[in-house]
Amino acid sequence: xxxxxxxxxxxxxxxxxxxxxxxxxxxxHDRMYWYRQDPGLGLRLIYYSFDVKDINxxxxxxxxxxxxxxxxxxxxxxxxxIPNQTALYFCATSAAVxxxxxxxxxxxGTRLLVL
Amino acid sequence: xxxVEQDPGPLSVPEGAIVSxxxxxxxxxxxxxxxxxxxxxxxxxxxxxxYSSGNKExxxxxxxxxxxxxxxxxxxxxxxxSDSATYLCAMTRQAGTALxxxxxxxxxxxx
Numbered sequence: 001x002x003x004x005x006x007x008x009x010x011x012x013x014x015x016x017x018x019x020x021x022x023x024x025x026x027x028x029h030d031r032m033y034w035y036r037q038d039p040g041l042g043l044r045l046i047y048y049s050f051d052v053k054d055i056n057x058x059x060x061x062x063x064x065x066x067x068x069x070x071x072x073x074x075x076x077x078x079x080x081x082i083p084n085q086t087a088l089y090f091c092a093t094s095a096a097v098x099x100x101x102x103x104x105x106x107x108x109g110t111r112l113l114v115l
Numbered sequence: 116x117x118x119v120e121q122d123p124g125p126l127s128v129p130e131g132a133i134v135s136x137x138x139x140x141x142x143x144x145x146x147x148x149x150x151x152x153x154x155x156x157x158x159x160x161x162x163x164x165x166y167s168s169g170n171k172e173x174x175x176x177x178x179x180x181x182x183x184x185x186x187x188x189x190x191x192x193x194x195x196x197s198d199s200a201t202y203l204c205a206m207t208r209q210a211g212t213a214l215x216x217x218x219x220x221x222x223x224x225x226x
Binding site for chain 2: 004033040041042043045048058090092102103104105106107108109
């Protein structure tokens with residue numbers, strides 16, 4: 001089984017709808033991240049969480065919110081989806097205490113299309 | 116100026132060629148440098164990890180960091196069609212801070 005899983009893998013929604021992307025990990029890592037990837041723009045950090053009670057905004061948090069329900073679960077919500085949120089979304093994790101702790105491990109991604 | 120610059124390519128080479136991928140950065144505080152490989156429709160996976168300046172070799176892959184020039188490189192020897200992917204550089208200044216990624220270079224190796 002994959003260490004970092006994301007659901008759904010693909011999603012089509014309409015402008016104005018609220019949607020949630022979910023991420024679960026079995027790596028036992030404390031730190032979790034949400035990124036979006038757009039052609040020509042690379043990976044951009046949306047939110048990150050270093051433990052269950054810690055939530056931090058990333059480079060592009062406007063229009064998004066997150067919830068860290070447990071150490072292993074980190075959800076990303078789009079409160080009112082808009083077409084320019086169409087992108088590939090990745091969840092990632094890293095260990096707080098480990099050799100090479102800066103290394104992040106990515107999920108398979110969620111492809112989101114907002115019509 | 117973006118903190119991390121990476122030529123997006125695309126880069127096309129024949130099988131067996133030596134490939135050089137590069138990133139430049141502006142923040143002299145960066146100390147941890149990584150290369151990720153991303154296959155189409157997959158998440159990025161860590162390929163190489165380097166702390167501070169120097170070289171690191173792993174099989175056909177060599178990562179180099181030149182902090183004085185703020186320049187990092189990834190070399191792929193004897194490139195294979197299976198190396199066809201997007202390669203992203205990433206870096207951070209200290210443990211516990213977010214990674215900054217380059218935009219990625221798309222590599223195609225033809226047989």
